[in-house]
Amino acid sequence: MTYAPITISAKFDLFSEQWQPKVIAEMNDYQFKLVRLQGDFVWHSHADTDETFIVLHGQLRIDFRDGAVELKAGDMFVVPKGKEHKPYAATEAQVMLIEPRGVANTGDLAAGERTASNDVWV
Amino acid sequence: MTYAPITISAKFDLFSEQWQPKVIAEMNDYQFKLVRLQGDFVWHSHADTDETFIVLHGQLRIDFRDGAVELKAGDMFVVPKGKEHKPYAATEAQVMLIEPRGVANTGDLAAGERTASNDVWV
Numbered sequence: 094m095t096y097a098p099i100t101i102s103a104k105f106d107l108f109s110e111q112w113q114p115k116v117i118a119e120m121n122d123y124q125f126k127l128v129r130l131q132g133d134f135v136w137h138s139h140a141d142t143d144e145t146f147i148v149l150h151g152q153l154r155i156d157f158r159d160g161a162v163e164l165k166a167g168d169m170f171v172v173p174k175g176k177e178h179k180p181y182a183a184t185e186a187q188v189m190l191i192e193p194r195g196v197a198n199t200g201d202l203a204a205g206e207r208t209a210s211n212d213v214w215v
Numbered sequence: 216m217t218y219a220p221i222t223i224s225a226k227f228d229l230f231s232e233q234w235q236p237k238v239i240a241e242m243n244d245y246q247f248k249l250v251r252l253q254g255d256f257v258w259h260s261h262a263d264t265d266e267t268f269i270v271l272h273g274q275l276r277i278d279f280r281d282g283a284v285e286l287k288a289g290d291m292f293v294v295p296k297g298k299e300h301k302p303y304a305a306t307e308a309q310v311m312l313i314e315p316r317g318v319a320n321t322g323d324l325a326a327g328e329r330t331a332s333n334d335v336w337v
Contacts, residue, residue, distance in 0.1 A: 096284035099291045120265040143242040162218035
């Protein structure tokens with residue numbers, strides 16, 4: 094049989110909303126998510142897990158309480174478990190997130206209006 | 216302080232050998248590895264884990280006993296735990312692998328001459 098690849102750019106074409114991660118694949122109990130980011134997010138952390146950002150298009154800054162990292166397309170960064178961070182993009186960035194299944198974008202599923210629905214596939 | 220991004224293309228520039236995965240980042244107990252692939256690999260499987268392939272440059276075919284998947288740059292595929300597979304690239308492909316720390320490229324650290332040194336960082 095012919096297996097289908099997951100074409101990342103084609104998955105991005107299936108949605109336009111920002112700050113709403115979409116799952117495209119799972120590896121064991123981890124998920125690969127795509128998200129469009131623009132503007133400022135909220136400060137948050139993930140108490141139980143590291144979180145990986147891979148920038149696929151545009152530029153992303155991740156602010157920390159003690160500094161920041163600037164990512165351009167083709168760059169990645171792993172935010173350590175428990176470290177407060179706040180993503181920011183001046184213009185829309187396309188980003189892949191990799192993290193365990195069940196992780197909320199705001200670090201807490203009850204964190205308010207910026208919390209996205211979890212486990213939404215595209 | 217200014218944190219340093221991991222620039223994937225710059226990491227590829229640091230090595231030229233094929234079939235020797237290099238670790239560039241860790242997330243919890245998972246590793247992100249870069250590898251240059253060309254030609255035919257050996258049939259193998261990973262009994263305890265799924266394995267993720269993201270093609271960054273070139274084209275990669277992953278053969279299975281019951282078919283194959285063709286990946287081009289920007290495509291990804293997760294090979295399920297226990298599924299026999301054999302990567303093949305007609306010309307050199309640059310690939311990111313994501314899998315738990317300690318996974319051997321041949322599925323078995325004692326599998327012979329195609330087994331790469333594990334946990335080599337670049």
